[in-house]
Amino acid sequence: MKPIDAPRRLKASRLGPRDILHVGSAGLRGRPVRVILSALGIAIGIATMIAVVGISASSKAQLLRQLDALGTNMLIAKPGEAMFGQGDVELPEDAPDRVARIPGVQSVGATGDVKRSIRRTEKIPTGDNGGITVKAATDGLLTTLRATVTRGTWLNPATAAYPAVVLGDVAAQRLGITEPGRQVWLDDQYFTVTGILGPLPLAPEIERSALVGWSAAERYLAFDGHPTSVYERSADAAVGQVRDLLARTVDSENPQNVAVGDPSAALQAKAATEGAFSTLLLGLGGIALLVGGVGVANTMIISVLERRHEIGLRRSLGATRGQIRIQFVTESLMLSGLGGLAGIGLGSAATAVYAASGALPWVVPLWAVTGGFAATLVIGTVAGLYPAVRAARLSPTLALHAT
Template sequence: MTARRSPADRSPAGRSPSDRSPADRSPARRSSARLSPSRLGPRDVLHVGSAGLRSRPVRVVLSALGIAIGIATMIAVVGISASSKAQLMRQLDQLGTNMLVATPGESMFSGEKVTLPESATGMVGRIEGVEDVGATGLIKESVRRSEKIPEDETGGISVQAATEGLLKTLRGSVASGRWLNAASGRYPAVVLGHVAAARLGIATPGSQVWIGGRYFTVTGILAPLPLAPEIERSALIGWEGAKKHLRFDGHPTSLYERSTDASVAQVRSLMAPTIDPKSPENVLITDPSTALRTKAATEGAFNGLLLGLGGIALLVGGVGVANTMIISVLERRYEIGLRRSMGATRGQIRIQFVTESLMLSALGGLAGIALGSAATGVYAAIGQMPWTVPLWAVGGGFGATLVIGTVAGLYPAVRAARLSPTLALHAA
């Protein structure tokens, strides 16, 4: 007697397995019935990746601190160098690169220092393209606050005669008081460079200083002159006043000229023959702006060393992130096993921990960029410089943190993905 099949023994379609068609029993049909793991969207990846960060905030802060220090060091080094260079270029733009200075050289035959002719200023002023001319003449006297101070205590300050057009040629300005003019230049009046005034302890005009056996009244104090540091350390007296009161011989020792930008090369080639037609080789022509350009070009020469130190700090921070992620894997074995048992694949576990490492490094990178930019801003404000942080430094620093985060999270992620679900749940 044959037993009848109950409805429960039949297939969902009401047919027994023996009644199914060959298409129903094919491998493709059976494989379509298997379960496939769901995919994680970007939002899901960020959610599971930030779960470990949200649950351990103190550890996150300490781990990100190493990354932040490394990035802050690199940003600050590049930013401070860029700010200093921008300040130098600003000074070059303001002061110009069209000034030349003529000074006496040494005779090729006697080896003695030659002198420039008294008419050198007028002759250079007649060269085509020259706009302004000024000159100084060194006087063998010392400047002191009073006659009671020994003569050998000069403080590194020189006494020089100066023409009226000198300040305009240098594109300088008077910080306080007035510059020498046709009237004051004939009397015992003196204008101090700002370094000379500081060394003499004079802050305002009206004081008197002792020069050549008599007192001279300070009528002005100059502002800084980056292109003429020798003027900053000088006590300047009018050309005629120096002849009258200090026995100045009238021969200039430095002749400054300003020309149009287009005629700088031509004027440079004509200055020496104009000043000394017989022996032009005895006249030295220099460009003061070369010093600033060289300084701007060499700005950041030690940046490589400092950036290397910042890179080491960044690597140490990366090791800290890797260590934090390994500890996190060990502490969260139960979570990993539970997720695997609920269908999470090894790839999803790897993505979770790599994402967590990336987010941890990114937080440190953002904090480092903020700290480095703030340090550059403070330095620029103190030095009265333009605040400059190159975008390539910010982008490169943040990119470095992402690379460090990826490398630091690979091993912990692989280790987490290899955990057996059953062993992880049993160990927990």
């Protein structure tokens, strides 16, 4: 008698990637409103994080662009504080010529304070000068500062010897001068405005000044000829060497009386610390992202409760617990992924609007996009694990009977 073969145990069929996506998206397609509301929390969190990082990166890129244009190779020598309070310190009259002889120095410019008042007309009281200072300027100042004359012309050997003045942009605004050719009252006579400078981030004191030629200041304004600021621009490789020699060159007998400064240091520090305040906003975005993750988990738990009949039917037809888990984890991942993509788009758009309004370069770091999207996937996985395990543990008989 032929023995009866033992029944073979049936193996569950494997789900391919296409099948996983199909069953995972079924719940999303059936409840679009709930999907949108759940994904909104994730989208807000990611949009906040992308916008904060993008705005910070755009501002920093603008600062670095300014530094590239203005250069970090300019130093300023000014009078320091005298030891033991021995009166005011004055730089030598030939300080600009001395600085020009330092190896590596490419250009030198100087200004000297002139204790005179400038007003729109002689009818205005003497003390009402709008905070504008009068300075004598050398011909090389424009080149050294890399300044631009937005209207008119800079001082030349002819105008520098006569009652002519060039205004910084802030000084021009305060005096109400918009075009060259107008006259302003300086000390006890009229000076003709020959030019108006553009903004100078590295020399804000020049923006609020009225600049007169060196010889004209000596002739008409009793200027003593001592510079109060000597600006020099050197080759990038020689900045350190020039810094070491600058004070001793300006005043070899008392170098301690000369203060050497780097006007670009403030912009460099600002660029280095740009985004420090954004850490708080990033934390708020992270909290919003976690809240969105809790919303996704809540949505998935409710989905499991509402779809017990579907789960029981699939289990009775041969679906394994692993396949049920994969279905709900995939659904959670897709829900979070949709929110992440929407958040990336919203955050990038917010950064673009901010950059366009402030004439900044639009920068959204790649690490922020990839990191933010990866965070949504991690949150989606964590949020979907418990609902997926709970769905897989449902008994097919009880699930079908419950409905």
